[in-house]
Amino acid sequence: MNLSNKIKTGVLGCTGAVGQKLISLLGNHPLFEVTEVAASDISAGIKYSERVNWKESSDIPKSVKDLTIKKCSDEFDSKILFSGLDSNVAGEIEEFYANKGYAVVSNSKNHRMSADVPLIIPEVNHSHFELIHKQQTYKKSGGFIVTNPNCSTVVLAVTLYPVYKKFGLKKVMVTTMQAVSGAGYPGIPSMDILGNVVPYIKDEEDKIETEPLKIFGTFSGGAVKFADFIISASCNRVPVRDGHTMSVSFETEKKASKNEIIKSFGEYENLGLPSSPEVVLRYFDNPFRPQPLLDGMTGNGMTVSAGNLRECNILDWKINAFGHNTIRGAAGAAILNAEYLVKNKFLK
Numbered sequence: 293m294n295l296s297n298k299i300k301t302g303v304l305g306c307t308g309a310v311g312q313k314l315i316s317l318l319g320n321h322p323l324f325e326v327t328e329v330a331a332s333d334i335s336a337g338i339k340y341s342e343r344v345n346w347k348e349s350s351d352i353p354k355s356v357k358d359l360t361i362k363k364c365s366d367e368f369d370s371k372i373l374f375s376g377l378d379s380n381v382a383g384e385i386e387e388f389y390a391n392k393g394y395a396v397v398s399n400s401k402n403h404r405m406s407a408d409v410p411l412i413i414p415e416v417n418h419s420h421f422e423l424i425h426k427q428q429t430y431k432k433s434g435g436f437i438v439t440n441p442n443c444s445t446v447v448l449a450v451t452l453y454p455v456y457k458k459f460g461l462k463k464v465m466v467t468t469m470q471a472v473s474g475a476g477y478p479g480i481p482s483m484d485i486l487g488n489v490v491p492y493i494k495d496e497e498d499k500i501e502t503e504p505l506k507i508f509g510t511f512s513g514g515a516v517k518f519a520d521f522i523i524s525a526s527c528n529r530v531p532v533r534d535g536h537t538m539s540v541s542f543e544t545e546k547k548a549s550k551n552e553i554i555k556s557f558g559e560y561e562n563l564g565l566p567s568s569p570e571v572v573l574r575y576f577d578n579p580f581r582p583q584p585l586l587d588g589m590t591g592n593g594m595t596v597s598a599g600n601l602r603e604c605n606i607l608d609w610k611i612n613a614f615g616h617n618t619i620r621g622a623a624g625a626a627i628l629n630a631e632y633l634v635k636n637k638f639l640k
């Protein structure tokens with residue numbers, strides 16, 4: 293496809309960890325090109341390459357490095373705005389742009405649980421995109437907000453959705469081991485994390501305990517009815533650069549055999565979008581997998597990996613799960629959402 297035929301997009305929060313990953317992944321995207329970038333007033337007016345502390349292994353895309361950073365109150369020429377904004381400011385800024393008619397594809401927590409905002413993993417609940425039609429801004433200006441889940445929620449939800457769908461869930465317990473890149477840049481000081489584990493991540497447990505219930509919820513009558521099971525989460529920051537690992541125990545509604553559960557993992561539909569991984573959920577019958585260093589980039593970072601399903605003495609089963617937090621858990625998830633929106637003609 294010719295560059296000029298691509299859909300112009302803007303990135304809000306372009307200097308942050310998620311913003312950089314968005315710009316890196318969109319650098320060679322078949323549908324989208326980044327033509328505008330924005331951040332705080334401190335960054336605004338400065339050339340992108342002079343302001344950003346670039347942490348991606350690939351170079352800054354040529355088309356982006358000379359862009360002048362905009363303010364998050366400026367007009368954009370692009371219809372789609374990806375948001376990697378700090379959650380302290382994302383709420384208001386995203387509403388501002390939705391009101392003005394932009395399609396805001398957000399990574400931030402602020403609107404995830406709003407009744408009329410879709411919280412989406414396309415392979416799990418793309419029917420919830422219909423909530424966009426309930427947003428007042430969509431009716432007035434064509435603008436709307438869609439969100440992707442918290443980075444740990446994505447890993448947990450992709451691992452458990454096939455089990456939920458086939459056998460139902462009653463109880464889930466999850467302990468996470470989350471990478472430092474999940475806290476943005478520069479994030480947690482090296483003195484606090486090297487050779488260490490920090491057993492608290494602000495607000496994280498609440499997100500993991502609630503977001504899957506919305507994602508697994510049923511969409512009918514213009515609203516999402518939340519799934520009815522309980523989740524208990526304990527979250528730890530560990531000295532891993534990228535990728536969240538977790539130990540998950542779960543009790544099912546209907547009893548299932550190990551083979552039946554493993555078989556269900558392969559039943560994901562491939563949506564055929566440019567960022568869709570060939571395998572949505574990869575299962576290893578190997579107690580040493582998944583691992584961040586080995587499995588982070590499976591499916592270009594979009595595959596969630598699980599391994600070593602075994603009996604649990606308290607709930608029915610336990611399993612290890614892993615996913616790339618800034619790709620499947622953030623930038624890649626947002627891009628997949630935007631691809632779905634374009635393919636299914638949600639943009640007015």
Ligand SMILES: NC(=O)c1ccc[n+]([C@@H]2O[C@H](COP(=O)([O-])OP(=O)(O)OC[C@H]3O[C@@H](n4cnc5c(N)ncnc54)[C@H](OP(=O)(O)O)[C@@H]3O)[C@@H](O)[C@H]2O)c1
Pocket residue numbers: 304305306307308309310311330331332333334335336364375376377378379381382399400401441442443473474475476477478617618621622
């Ligand atoms: N990191 C992850 O793995 C991950 C995963 C899922 C979701 N998220 C969510 O994604 C969002 C971004 O996370 P991050 O890790 O990329 O954070 P980050 O590295 O701290 O980046 C935050 C971005 O927000 C911008 N910003 C800060 N204050 C602003 C203001 N007043 N007006 C406009 N822009 C402002 C910053 O621009 P300046 O440089 O100009 O300050 C920067 O571009 C957060 O809501 C986070 O919770 C992160």
